[in-house]
Amino acid sequence: MRPDTLTELCHKHGIERPPDTRGKSFPDFSPFARCYIAVCECLREEGDLRRLVFEVAEDSAKSGAFWIEPALSLELYADRFGGPEKTLCMLLAAAEDAEDATGVAIGFIVAAERHMPVEKAEALARAVKNLAEGGAAKIKGRDGIIGFGLHGAEVGNPPEPWKEAFKIACVAGVVPLPHAGEYPPSSAPGAGPGSVQFCVDHLGARRIAHGVLAAEDDGLVAHLATLQVCLDICPTSNQLLGTVRGPGLQSPLKQFLEAGVPCTINSDDPLLFGCSLLGEYERCRQE
Template sequence: MLNVDSIPKAEIHLHLEGAAPPDLVAALAAKKGVDLKGLVQNGRYVWRGFSEFLAAYDAAAAVFTTPEDYEALTRSILEGLAAQNTLYAEFFVSPDHAEATGVSWAEYLGAVVRAIEATEKTHGITARLIPLCVRGYGPENAKRVAELVAKTAHPYVTGFGMAGDERMHHPRDFAPAFDLAREAGLKLTAHAGEFGGPESVAVAVEHLKLARVGHGVRASEDPALVRRLAEEGITLEVCPISNVVLEVYPNLAAHPFKKLRDAGVKVTISTDDPPFFGTTLTRDYREAAETFGLSAEDLRGITRTALEAAFCDEPTRARLIKRLDEAPLAS
């Protein structure tokens, strides 16, 4: 059997609050007297259906109300990833969410950065941050968030993106926000092609000038779009198990990961909101290998694709790729 544990990995589609370990959420809730109403049972999140997932996500995220909470959260996630032989991780972070909990963007960022720096020293894992605007909050708020992030000018804040309901607003409405981020030197991604069809990917790429697409798997339904993604070298941040759990596809065998990869599209493997979906990065790598017939070298190649697409500076990228190349070959 393929030893996936020993394969160096990279995670480039991961929501910070969505990766909150259930035990940490339960402990903070107990400390603060918050009733989670059965959200965490036997160390796992309990929910059914997409609406309950969104409610569960919000309930878990709501227990993080201080900079110290965010520092503990980030440290816990990175330590878990490092234990899976993960070289690099990118977190989606939300200034809007930080503000809603009463933590300023500066405090939120400072806490997360402290954890990133500490964990790199102790565990050797590197991480960077991609602030998101929320599509449902509208174009004007997206522009406000982009302006806030552009003013930050922090070396660990390397990208800008958008999440939320793909059916709300048109991507062209968010072009001013993405233009601001681009002019500030940030690299761009946006969620599309998960619940929206291939057209959601096409218009996001066209109007927002993306380097990567979050999910993007529904692009597989349009051969011309698949060719365009391959020709333009646009990377898809694919989250296979997330797509199955949220019923984008009935099972992994029906997932278009292999179809996209065989067509020359740059695809990676990530987890999205792993504890909510009962997965880990190692599990996603392993099940992708078993389902799509991937070898150890294929998986290392997928990690390389993620590092090549990472929103980090070139010296950091070169250092990470060197670590990948020097890692022992998995059996």
């Protein structure tokens, strides 16, 4: 979401605007999560969703992208739009129109939230399954929902309870694509490298959002390389959340690539981190 769009939507709906956090470090995951949840509060009307999808596609086109995979935190706002199935249908239609206008094709990742009840995740998964198996999850004839994810703080929220939700959702071309190994460096069960390991071995994930903390475990890195598990690296996000520390980028991207682990480069959340997709590529090239 663009900063000006956030300001305008908050004003329209009488909601206090969350603070501008672009380029600022977060002391831990909690304040980031609060800002993210607060931003979702401004999505109140179908027009808000359509505007958001169009602007994401338009900004991505300016970065040179022709295919993007936005992750949707539907549990935070779908109830205001009649539930997850209705909300997804709105977003799929908006994506078709955005592609017509910008040339950028979209495949959505629908994600559950670790701080929400597992039952909501399973209901969300059933919505994804119904649309995918019924042929309604399409954008211009192709699969419009490409992944089912898991967001949020990993410490205290190991991925095991969401295993059934992934089993339900991952049908008809929908693949498991959880966040793992994002934050913080921790030996706690379900966090750090262990989170990545579980998602690969028990959720069947062959793509992981972030995954940078896997770099702490050489055996796990080798395992990822053997299985060709792709890590979706978000360098600025990892730096501002304190996942990787030190001057400059300090991303383990090079370590992963040299070990044979496939990776992609991503912007994560430009609104909260003040980055762009093209800027992330430029930064990785320079640093």
